[in-house]
Amino acid sequence: MTKTSYIDFEKVDDYGPQSAAATFAVEPADLERDEIVAGGEVTIDLVASEGHLEREYLVEGTVRYTADLTCSRCLDPVPFANTSDFTVRFRPRPNETANLAEEMEISAEELDVEFYTDMRVDLRTLAIEQIQLSVPMKPLCDAACMGLCSNCGANLNAAGCKCSETVMDDRWGGLRDIREQLLKKKDS
Ligand SMILES: [Zn+2]
Numbered sequence: 001m002t003k004t005s006y007i008d009f010e011k012v013d014d015y016g017p018q019s020a021a022a023t024f025a026v027e028p029a030d031l032e033r034d035e036i037v038a039g040g041e042v043t044i045d046l047v048a049s050e051g052h053l054e055r056e057y058l059v060e061g062t063v064r065y066t067a068d069l070t071c072s073r074c075l076d077p078v079p080f081a082n083t084s085d086f087t088v089r090f091r092p093r094p095n096e097t098a099n100l101a102e103e104m105e106i107s108a109e110e111l112d113v114e115f116y117t118d119m120r121v122d123l124r125t126l127a128i129e130q131i132q133l134s135v136p137m138k139p140l141c142d143a144a145c146m147g148l149c150s151n152c153g154a155n156l157n158a159a160g161c162k163c164s165e166t167v168m169d170d171r172w173g174g175l176r177d178i179r180e181q182l183l184k185k186k187d188s
């Protein structure tokens, strides 16, 4: 089976299951996710076959990619690599006169359903959709990341800041007051 860099549903009809694969670079602008600061290489590998419904096609594959994300707490770049398997059911787009509410219901129920109008599907578009789904919502450089000081904005992983010292002083000061009061009570 030779692999093409696009899916052609007509070939699936004529010759049975078709393999397709592609490797390309993606930029943050392609992905439209604020968490991504630098793109990387993407590889998509899949098999398209006939689905259970009429004119439905089943696309099953794997997407691998690397990117630099931003830590949601300290804003440092976080190298990220992901491999995810996916299944998408391509169904012919319901015609304009079809009940819109019905269409919305279908999309909400079956997240893996996509509508096609063209018998050819671009692998790049498909890979980008899958990456968007797999990028974590709140990436972290480390589960124990201490983030930024809410007062001065210093990165608390690298070094503390004067703000926390002040808080500490107040706390000790509070204890000191209590201790002094306790001692006074003892004396009296
Ligand atoms: Zn972090």
Ligand SMILES: [Zn+2]
Residues within 6 Å of the ligand: 149, 150, 151, 152, 153, 154, 161, 162, 163, 164
């Ligand atoms: Zn601070």
